[in-house]
Amino acid sequence: MLQCAGVSARRTIIEPRGLFLPQYNNAPSLLYIIQGRGIKGITFPGCPETYQSFQPESEQILTGTAESQSQRIRDEHQKVHRFKQGDIVALPAGVTYWCYNDGDVPLVAVQVFDISNTANQLEPRQRSFFLAGRHQSGQQTYETGPESYETGPQAYEIEQQAYGAGRQAYEAGVRPIGMAPLRGNNIFNGFDTQLLAEALGVNAELVRQLQAQNDPRGEIVFVPGGLRMLRPSRSQEIQQQEFEESVQAQEQFGESWQGPYNVTANGLDENFCTLKIRANIDKPSRADYYNQRVGRIARVDSQKLPILNLVQMSATRVVLQRNAMITPYWSMNCHCGMYVTQGQGRVQVVNHQGRTVFDGTVRQGQFLLIPQNFAVLKRADRLQGFHWVTFNTNQNAMINQIAGKLSTFKGMPLQVLMHSYRLSIEQARRLKFSRRNEFKLFTPRSPRTLVQDQ
Template structure:
């Protein structure tokens, strides 16, 4: 079922995204006149301690013409996708599971704070530790999550089932100033250690290395300079570099991840959904949404939000800058369709560029 869904969704993704991408790559006229779209399967499978990442071959002509890269993360219960950032905007669709995520935008304040008292030494000398970070967001099945280019982010699976994230990377976006490749930079762990490369094509190994650079960004910084910059010991700085970490880019947290975040109940979730259904576009309340306070998540799985509905054919739901304003900044939009065919449901995820 999952394989059929992905193949089906990729075909439609490329139809619409490729149509717009042809306007962007005028220099490739004659090369992107595709007469037939073929379903694609992942070409690289990267195994880590608490999950697996699958990547589609970016060198495929269909992806090249569309200017996109596609990645799927499967994260086990209590597994965490380590913090990283990309040189392109990212849309993540929660195909299965639930959890929470964090984002770190450069220049934004750490608005989630907590002070904790703990004892140190035999005499019980007290010391205070302050946990500070930028905002934490919840997500569930059917959510679309938007991340700007350069914004570091992580995801944690707090459910009892596997968490499946399908990530769409707009490598053709103007935010990508390097080339037409999407690159991920980890700021924790050692992503290439303990991973199994199972490419189905000869060029898969080099493709994987481009997507997941060896080590994290601290690896290239001198140990003494790193320790001085963070005000920590050399041993702690060495751990930040992660050279001896063998777990890969998705790690298991045995005791569960505890972070500072507000309580989130089912009632709050239902209230948010009712508010979303009762408004078309952002509220004009006099408080302008900034990149630091922007809403990043929108559920696209609720049948009540369908823009097109036919009880015999299916439904179609869109998310754009009117329902999720940050998409205007990313110049992207998203849509999800559920198509009925006899007794089988074919799920369709469309992630489309928005050009203005």
Template sequence: MPTSSGLSLLSAVCVLLLSQGCLGQLPSGEGRQPRRQTERREWRLERLEAVEPSRRIQAEAGVIEYWDQNQEQFQLAGVAAYRTTIEPRGLLLPYYSNAPRLVYIIQGNGVSSSVFPGCPETFQSFQQSEPREEERRGESLRDQHQKIHRFREGDVIALPAGVATWFYNDGETPVVAITVADTGNNANQLDQRLRRFELAGSAQRRESTEGEEGFSGNVFRGLNVDVLAEAFGVSRETVRKLQGHDERRGNIVRVERGLQFVRPERRQEQQEEEEEEEEGRRRRTRGTNGLEEVLCNLGNRENIRNPDRADVYSREAGSVTSLNSQKLPILRQNAHYAPHWNINAHSILYVTRGRARLQISGNQGREASFDREVRRGQIVVIPQNFVVAAQAGSEGFEWVSFKTEDFPLVSPLAGKASVFRGLPEGVIANSYRITDEEARRVKHGRGEEFLVFRPRAQGGRVAAA
């Protein structure tokens, strides 16, 4: 999520250069920023649940749905999650958070930007008309701002803690995104609750299973009107608008005539995006060099739906695309995701399409306590070292997993590169009191299949079930 010894004050900036992990932040010195140790409590399988959001914040042009942070599985993993829906011409107003986040774009497309203090405002517009009085006095009124990026379905976007970000839907369909925040990261120096600091918007109605919870405002509301008027050099009336008095649109507002901002021509924009991705790949191989390269040219997004990028692919079973700590697996009808465990991370699984039978087994040596169907829109937290297996339903199964470690390691139980492939047949035979032939079948029964297994012939049982 490359280091420089002179960046110790920048630990709140995400270093997800999309070659180094997911929910981490910029390291201070030689090594990555560690996660804060959460309270050591026992993971109990019977307490795991496939859950849906419990709270909604409705706005003028969209809605944000939150999962309950107080639920035990989220607290133990040190994460929080929410789902954002932005309607066409909807603008998610600028905000920042106390924890680094990963955003996966489930559907839709649009533009967004994260504003890093001190970085150059490289997008500029030039006035073609007669210069105004202010310009003749040397006060330029042309618009200029930091770079804006396009996003599309399948993108993973890294959002650093404490950095203001906004999103705009310039497409024809709603944008839907799932966000997981690493509240256990050391970049978060507050308590382990996700906190949104709104720069704009106010008076959002919060709906939950317990009913309405009240209202919230933006960060300007707590500051004196005269202080703000002096600081910005504007009128008190303008300050009241900044503070959101009498504002009832929430934090996702509709831009009736479309959002106007400085942007290159679409062809040039696409070319720049391709060049930026290529430069990001080069930068990840050679490391970084200074503040501007780390922050101002930060490559904080990448698309993982492109089938050409699949790390594991089976025509009959499906595919797994890895972006270090983010994975987008797709299982076809009745296919299996091999039983495996995460060696060094918790996994937060969000179902994007279809449904599956999901089983999780711990160290208690009894029948799996979690053996349930999971479906679109649900989240399950899979604890570190617990074995998990999935079988897709008739319509297939697709999900995205967020890991709590920069370099997550997975250990399959069956198929290529599995634990059994590394064991001598004699060890397997004596461990389970089976014949050498049976041990050979256990070891090689899935041939060269890796992680995603095609369904076996009708009537046969699948080893990965």
């Protein structure tokens, strides 16, 4: 089913002071932070290095490297982005990114790739191209399966074995117990050493370091002294995040937004290079729909995060209280990958032939792919509740709900319902108006209540 839908999913754990080495992918993706916090760097092509550090004049004199009329640049790089639990991070195809855990707890994230996206001109498989490190064949990536659209989806277990090791494994440069052997090298390994040295303007010894032929480490390494880079202070970053979130809550992006590659009066620098890459969907205050007794829904689409126009994906965060339901619906314009973050619930999926292609309990750590236009019904467990994140393969995902406010049933004349289902006028009224005051999130109803409604 994942292969048919053109979707790939993986889960990553990075221990404290772990660095996820630079890589790029053949397909755009969305990353949801389940636990922890960290720093992510994304290198956009053609964008300036806006973070700069200059060597003090006293150091220039002592080292004999003073330059007339200017200071010597110590380091410069593109902007780094801080993220935390509950954030959705957008990653365009072909863009280099890296990640570092500067927190005190393991960083846990789930990433979903849209490998059928037009940005991917390779075969419909997720491919990671490493600038450093080596590929770990034991990483949890799911993109194929024995099922198809006809046989139905399957809930994939991606909770039990995440890749990423503890400090000892990082330092020793070995894989953790149970991890499959390393295979594949970084892209520099395939170039001729002398030719690459000439291209980079460095010596062959340094190029061999880049090629990492004798480096057994995988794609996550431990940084003993912590990673040092140019960035604002922690308090300044928090203030900036709060400011951006307040602006995000007020701004409404319309058709005037031209997309990241269309240069406007502000130029490429301000229209593409400074795009936000993250938005938080975990805070209750960010909910688009809220019912105290039932739960909440929060969405992030291209209206809230314009970079999603480039990624062509969006996300939805749903929190259902115990025994609550979400309206029966189908997705109009995308496939939906559902990852359960807490609790469990029953999910039913029905195909175009009216056959139940999935009917089961989906639990924490499982991933379920729901194809476009397949009807779905979800109900939270009566003891635990049901929390999940949906990754959509469209930047402005749309669903068509069957019941409740603004629904298919509500939009039909009573006579159409009567003759479609051979109902009396009273039965048609109950069908149409039973959930008339509820929108998307439905309160549970007892058998006694259902009998009284008859």
